[in-house]
Amino acid sequence: MARVRLSTNDATQRLRAHLRQNVYGPQDRLEPERVLAPKLGCSRDTLRAALDVLEKEGLIWRHVGQGTFVGPRPAHEPIRPSVLAEMASPADVLDARILIEPPIAGAAALYASAEEITFLRSHALKSSEAPDWQAYEQADDAFHKGIARITNNPLLIAFLDVLSSVRGRARWQRQHDLAFRRARKKEYAAQQGRMHLAIVDAIAARNPEAARQAMFDHLSAIRTIMINESTE
The missing domain is CATH 1.20.120.530 (GntR ligand-binding domain-like)
Structure with missing residues (x-):
């Protein structure tokens, strides 16, 4: 039986639950995408879409080459142009x-x-x-x-x-x-x-x-x- 692809909305809800259930401190780094995607049961593309949603809400922020971090972006970190x-x-x-x-x-x-x-x-x-x-x-x-x-x-x-x-x-x-x-x-x-x-x-x-x-x-x-x- 073909595996049902998780929607962005469902992946976003699972990502929210993941943040609530794990003890992350302010500015803690999340697991890399290759680890987090299987945990949520979605593809890495769908995970990125869910991360986009949470980033816009200020729940996480990302730095290219360094990872994804919990909490709002620090004042010294500019918002990415994208x-x-x-x-x-x-x-x-x-x-x-x-x-x-x-x-x-x-x-x-x-x-x-x-x-x-x-x-x-x-x-x-x-x-x-x-x-x-x-x-x-x-x-x-x-x-x-x-x-x-x-x-x-x-x-x-x-x-x-x-x-x-x-x-x-x-x-x-x-x-x-x-x-x-x-x-x-x-x-x-x-x-x-x-x-x-x-x-x-x-x-x-x-x-x-x-x-x-x-x-x-x-x-x-x-x-x-x-x-x-x-x-x-």
Whole structure:
């Protein structure tokens, strides 16, 4: 008889019971996943999903390469970017992008090489011709990361990578797919592709203010479609 796979919810409840039944002190380390998963009767993937739930609740915290610990994260330990990305709503992400990306586009107008401008233009064109939201996401992601890389600033590049990681989250994908369909696929891609090209044109013209404004207009338009119209 096939073994019934434990759901994330059931694994989370078993994990809670495990924490209650064992005498863990504050900041004690839990058993490694390879040991804990068999104890709970679930796969390691399901265990990780249960750990995610408890981490968001502040019952545990994790440090890559060191393990999982009981209790809230110590003040000196920053929250992992992946956890922040999971907690953030699509509106949070777009608001952050509107604050961060227009100045990055302005800086790119000062430093972009001819090769970098060609790269941006190619992905702007790809986004305008995207047949579905997945293809649009890929072209759009490459476009925005490409602008950040022009600055050669590792912190700005890292910020964009964190924001970009949200694209893999189901919450963002559902919202973007809905926006893409509501705005009609080809029309949405064509509109945002034109906005991408306006950003490229401003960068190529070495006009920081125009690049900032074009990026602001692009992200604000996406926010309107994804957030404002979806709540009507």
